[in-house]
Structures are given as C-alpha cells and as structure tokens.
Amino acid sequence: MAFKTILVQLDHEARSNARLGVALQLTRAFDAHLIGLHVDQYPITQMLALEGMDMAATQALLDEGERQAALAGQLFERAVPNAGWSKYEWRAVTGMVEQQLTAHARYADLLVLGQPDPHNHDYPRLTRDYPATLSLHVARPVLVVPYAGTFETVGQQIMVAWNGSRESTRAVTDALPLLQRASNVTITTVDDESRAVEDRIYGSDLGLYLARHGVRAEVAQLHGGPGSTGDRLLSRAAELDVDLIVMGSYGHWRMRELALGGVTRTLSRNMTIPVLFSH
Known part of the structure; x- marks a missing residue:
C-alpha cells in the first residue's frame, strides 16, 4: 500500500508555501500524483451576508476571489516544476470549502490541509477545527500542517x-x-x-x-x-x-x-x- 494520489489545499495565506512543501515531500517519497486545489468560498459567503448589494460590489467580490485563486495557482505551478516534479495538476473551484474538499478528497489517498491561523480574521469564516472535523466525512486520512513553524521532515x-x-x-x-x-x-x-x-x-x-x-x-x-x-x-x-x-x-x-x-x-x-x- 502507498499514497499514489495526494491532494493539497492552497489558499491566499502566506503559509500555503509551507503546506505545499510538506505535500511535495510526501509526493516525492511515494512517487505520487499531486493535486493542488483552491476553493473560492469568499464571494459566496459574502454575497449571502449582503444579499442586497449592487452589481459593482458583487463584481468586486468575484474579482477578489479570482485574484486569490490566481495567486495560489501561480504558487503551485511555479513550485512543483521547480522541485523537479512532473506528475501534478491544478484545480480551482468555487463553493463551500468543506463540501468541495470532501468531494475532491474521495479520489485521493491523502489530504493535506493547513491549520487555520487564529490571528487571521480575513480568512472566510472557517472554524478553527475544520481540518479535524473534515476527517469525519472524507473517509481519507487528513494531514494538518501547523500555521507556524518549518518542517524539513515529516514522517521520519x-x-x-x-x-x-x-x-x-x-x-x-x-x-x-x-x-x-x-x-x-x-x-x-x-x-x-x-x-x-x-x-x-x-x-x-x-x-x-x-x-x-x-x-x-x-x-x-x-x-x-x-x-x-x-x-x-x-x-x-x-x-x-x-x-x-x-x-x-x-x-x-x-x-x-x-x-x-x-x-x-x-x-x-x-x-x-x-x-x-x-x-
């Protein structure tokens, strides 16, 4: 048995780079296929909260979501080839984070997530415990990377x-x-x-x-x-x-x-x- 497909969630947080580094470590160790996933939840949650806002405000939220997805995609598309890895793909979707992660993780052997930073109040309405609670639903192991620190090895x-x-x-x-x-x-x-x-x-x-x-x-x-x-x-x-x-x-x-x-x-x-x- 081995991990042959590894899914890593990336977002606009600076710690995405550390999370991707851990995922790359494991991808190389198991000769696996790496999937990078960005879920744009921001426009949905904000539009639900501001149902009556005008078109300009709505478009601004959509643009911000696309900008964040592009930044995460650029990080992934740059870091993975630079690490000498060729078996990878990038996915950017819109929806509720927990639902999208659950759906995509069903076709992976391991899900790599980041611990939410309690000091980041801009992050779109995720509970502090969502990576662990997600393990109740995905039927896959969930590896959570702390929001602080560096991890030169994982699993030794x-x-x-x-x-x-x-x-x-x-x-x-x-x-x-x-x-x-x-x-x-x-x-x-x-x-x-x-x-x-x-x-x-x-x-x-x-x-x-x-x-x-x-x-x-x-x-x-x-x-x-x-x-x-x-x-x-x-x-x-x-x-x-x-x-x-x-x-x-x-x-x-x-x-x-x-x-x-x-x-x-x-x-x-x-x-x-x-x-x-x-x-």
Missing part, C-alpha cells in the same frame, strides 16, 4: 496516539505507508487508569501487529498528570522530538466532543508539528 519520527478505539485503529491503518518508511515509531498508549485491569489498553499488541507489516515500534504509557490528555500528548511529542503525530479523531461521543472539546480539539488548535487525523 512518528508518535502514534493509541487508545484501542475504532478511530485509532483506522488512523494506524491509514498511516501504514508512512509508518513503514519512518526511522522511528513510538506507540504512546492513552488509557483511563480507573478502568479494571482486564480492560486496560496496552500497546504491545499493536507493536506486534505493526512488526508484521515491517514496522519496528517502541511502546510507552502516557500516565496521568497535570493538564488534559491532549496537552500531555503534545508534551510527549515534544520530548520525543517527533515530526508527525498519528491519531484517531473524535473518538468519544461525537457531538459531545465537538461541543465541549477533547483530545482532538486540543491537538487541532495547539499543534506545533503536523498531525495525521483519521476517523
């Missing part, structure tokens, strides 16, 4: 956040191509110590499963301590100096976690290294 040092859930299992399976190429893999088990001993989650069985796929992994227990589980996972990732976290998204009752937060939300908002979410 991997931490798997494992709690034995269906979502964690899906994430590990989806990440197998990356795990098989990694130099080091650490399985960090996340368990509720109040459970009965027979119900505890251990990483040794997952380690054996991965070994049969050619992946050598170490196992470490995430013990209780100050801070939330998500914060402790991020601290452990920093201690291990990993360049990718693999985890299942929204493993608890979905509406409760979406409303009140949880491990997925913590990592989605506070990540400092790329995270691969899968549901």
